[in-house]
Amino acid sequence: MQQSDSTRSTETAGVQSAQEAPGGEIINFDKVVKRYGSNVVLDELDFSVAPGERVTLIGPSGSGKTTILRLLMTLEPIDGGVIWVNGEPLSHMRRGGRLVKANEAHLRRARKSIGMVFQQFNLFPNMSVRKNVTEGPVHSLGVAKDEANRRAEELLDMVGLSDKIDAHPTQLSGGQQQRVAIARALAMQPQILLLDEVTSALDPELVAGVLDVLREIAQSTDITMLCVTHEMSFARDVSHRVLMFDEGQVAEEGSPERIFGDPQEERTKTFLKAVLES
Numbered sequence: 375m376q377q378s379d380s381t382r383s384t385e386t387a388g389v390q391s392a393q394e395a396p397g398g399e400i401i402n403f404d405k406v407v408k409r410y411g412s413n414v415v416l417d418e419l420d421f422s423v424a425p426g427e428r429v430t431l432i433g434p435s436g437s438g439k440t441t442i443l444r445l446l447m448t449l450e451p452i453d454g455g456v457i458w459v460n461g462e463p464l465s466h467m468r469r470g471g472r473l474v475k476a477n478e479a480h481l482r483r484a485r486k487s488i489g490m491v492f493q494q495f496n497l498f499p500n501m502s503v504r505k506n507v508t509e510g511p512v513h514s515l516g517v518a519k520d521e522a523n524r525r526a527e528e529l530l531d532m533v534g535l536s537d538k539i540d541a542h543p544t545q546l547s548g549g550q551q552q553r554v555a556i557a558r559a560l561a562m563q564p565q566i567l568l569l570d571e572v573t574s575a576l577d578p579e580l581v582a583g584v585l586d587v588l589r590e591i592a593q594s595t596d597i598t599m600l601c602v603t604h605e606m607s608f609a610r611d612v613s614h615r616v617l618m619f620d621e622g623q624v625a626e627e628g629s630p631e632r633i634f635g636d637p638q639e640e641r642t643k644t645f646l647k648a649v650l651e652s
């Protein structure tokens with residue numbers, strides 16, 4: 375494994391001492407532990423994602439899928455191990471009841487490189503669709519207003535909402551709001567897009583439109599995607615790899631064809647059967 379500059383700075387991150395950064399991976403979970411009280415949600419979890427790879431996380435309710443995305447967004451501290459993003463250690467960590475903060479520069483870079491779309495669209499209700507999409511680039515990335523506007527128009531065209539650019543979120547359906555949320559995440563030009571059950575709050579007739587937009591993004595960009603979904607046909611269409619989680623660890627992983635067509639683990643079979651029957 376190659377030694378990178380970021381390895382030398384792990385000491386200052388306060389998270390982990392002398393440890394090699396993983397090479398060639400955009401995301402790496404290295405023996406990550408996450409607990410809520412006595413509930414061990416992630417149990418020395420190891421997995422990594424290559425640049426441009428699209429990975430779907432499946433598994434029973436409570437197996438820790440959303441927690442993984444929340445940790446990548448640095449919304450929570452971890453209790454052990456290291457999360458690496460682009461070769462830099464990311465996470466805040468609890469150690470002996472003390473919160474050891476990760477290096478601020480690493481966090482800023484990681485936050486810039488990661489976009490997330492949530493189950494609930496979380497749009498700014500008082501801003502127009504256009505403003506929702508331009509706000510982040512203008513204020514966080516320092517993009518000129520004209521350029522941010524041009525890009526917003528392009529992205530809203532891509533998600534099929536050019537005609538709603540001056541509407542407010544309350545005037546949109548849930549599916550339309552979710553498509554704005556996708557455009558907003560992409561406007562920040564992330565390298566990594568995290569998708570957390572983005573269709574589960576939608577009426578069934580609105581699901582296909584959102585999934586079609588995501589299929590298009592998967593086909594037309596090389597963005598790295600980490601996706602939690604119960605939409606198995608979508609997972610089959612867009613993923614390079616499927617990870618089946620159970621009890622805080624990867625129970626099984628493989629290509630969508632293999633996991634859905636020929637699962638090996640009993641718990642994967644049970645989970646897929648339950649999903650198909652629901």
Ligand SMILES: Nc1ncnc2c1ncn2[C@@H]1O[C@H](COP(=O)(O)OP(=O)(O)OP(=O)(O)O)[C@@H](O)[C@H]1O
Binds near residue numbers: 415
């Ligand atoms: N803020 C929190 N405080 C306490 N426990 C939490 C918190 N967030 C999550 N948990 C617990 O962590 C475990 C994993 O939750 P998580 O939401 O990551 O699971 P999941 O696999 O995404 O489930 P689902 O498919 O139902 O969304 C669950 O037992 C949950 O109750």
